[in-house]
Amino acid sequence: MPNRWGFPDFDAHEGVHLFTDPASGLQAVIAIHSTKLGPAGGGVRFWHYADSDDAITDALRLSRGMSFKNAMAGLPMGGGKAVVLADANRTKTDALLKAFGRAIDSLGGRYVTAEDVGMSDKDMVTISSETKYVTGLPVASGRAGGNPGPSTALGVYLGVRAAAQRGLGADRMKDVHVAIQGVGSVGGGLAELLAKDGARLTLADVDADRAQALAARLGAAVVPAEEILGIEADIVSPNALGAILTETSITALQTKVIAGGANNQLATREDGWRLHARDITYAPDYVINAGGIINVCLEYMGHGDRAEVEARIHKIPDRLNEVWDESERSGEPAAAVADMIAKRLIGRG
Numbered sequence: 001m002p003n004r005w006g007f008p009d010f011d012a013h014e015g016v017h018l019f020t021d022p023a024s025g026l027q028a029v030i031a032i033h034s035t036k037l038g039p040a041g042g043g044v045r046f047w048h049y050a051d052s053d054d055a056i057t058d059a060l061r062l063s064r065g066m067s068f069k070n071a072m073a074g075l076p077m078g079g080g081k082a083v084v085l086a087d088a089n090r091t092k093t094d095a096l097l098k099a100f101g102r103a104i105d106s107l108g109g110r111y112v113t114a115e116d117v118g119m120s121d122k123d124m125v126t127i128s129s130e131t132k133y134v135t136g137l138p139v140a141s142g143r144a145g146g147n148p149g150p151s152t153a154l155g156v157y158l159g160v161r162a163a164a165q166r167g168l169g170a171d172r173m174k175d176v177h178v179a180i181q182g183v184g185s186v187g188g189g190l191a192e193l194l195a196k197d198g199a200r201l202t203l204a205d206v207d208a209d210r211a212q213a214l215a216a217r218l219g220a221a222v223v224p225a226e227e228i229l230g231i232e233a234d235i236v237s238p239n240a241l242g243a244i245l246t247e248t249s250i251t252a253l254q255t256k257v258i259a260g261g262a263n264n265q266l267a268t269r270e271d272g273w274r275l276h277a278r279d280i281t282y283a284p285d286y287v288i289n290a291g292g293i294i295n296v297c298l299e300y301m302g303h304g305d306r307a308e309v310e311a312r313i314h315k316i317p318d319r320l321n322e323v324w325d326e327s328e329r330s331g332e333p334a335a336a337v338a339d340m341i342a343k344r345l346i347g348r349g
Contacts, residue, residue, distance in 0.1 A: 048087065073316075239261045250278065257282075281324070
């Protein structure tokens with residue numbers, strides 16, 4: 001069926017919902033890509049967009065990625081995503097969060113939210129006062145759930161190790177040079193884990209002070225955020241926002257491996273072919289960064305402890321190797337192969 005909605009990333013979404021609440025100032029988008037495998041699970045991003053079309057496009061791309069991520073992780077959830085449009089000052093109030101909770105509740109369980117960029121554990125608690133369709137809430141020690149960041153970081157770490165083996169032939173990370181873009185919850189957690197392995201790290205973040213502080217503690221180097229993708233390194237690990245792998249940035253890459261936790265790293269599908277043409281091993285983002293959704297999905301399902309969460313996260317390298325093996329057999333880029341497998345799993349192959 002042709003896409004007549006004017007958004008190239010629409011991709012047969014089941015629903016795209018726009019919400020406003022004048023009293024709180026809420027403007028939000030909830031995009032539901034697929035509920036084939038279960039309720040559409042995916043976090044909510046609090047972000048300032050240049051215009052509302054950018055917010056809708058972000059929600060469309062992210063929700064499609066969640067469909068694929070949840071399917072590839074073997075979770076009984078479909079894919080959805082929400083964005084709450086922040087003002088230039090990133091003003092966030094309890095009233096706004098509660099209004100967003102009511103918006104979620106109006107969908108009757110078709111969308112389940114969790115923490116994403118710009119949101120916190122505390123925000124999830126506030127949202128949950130208005131709806132039960134929320135996960136990533138504080139939990140008792142040893143239980144599944146809570147802040148998804150550390151679980152995402154663990155999965156990305158395991159994926160980076162698998163990518164190092166695949167692309168570099170490295171059996172261990174000692175002295176492997178990893179350039180990490182973004183050192184927030186995921187990138188910072190990844191840096192901590194790699195430092196324990198003896199990897200050589202170069203860090204960058206839009207918050208230069210944060211990057212400098214972490215580098216000082218880990219004995220890492222620091223470069224400006226705008227330079228990190230182009231430095232010479234064994235592995236480049238994007239862990240900030242998406243659409244950073246473009247025709248221009250791919251041409252400037254000086255690495256053999258791209259493996260990081262940022263969503264939607266490829267600006268276009270053609271960029272997957274550009275990486276493939278340069279023989280760069282690419283870990284598809286929604287495969288490598290599934291640790292967080294594994295954690296909160298098991299929380300939402302009401303079962304599972306940390307041992308089960310981590311056992312599932314440790315399967316991420318297996319799925320990556322499945323993608324890379326098929327890429328070698330078919331000659332297709334890893335990104336295209338991952339999409340093909342995920343589409344098959346959600347009945348769109």
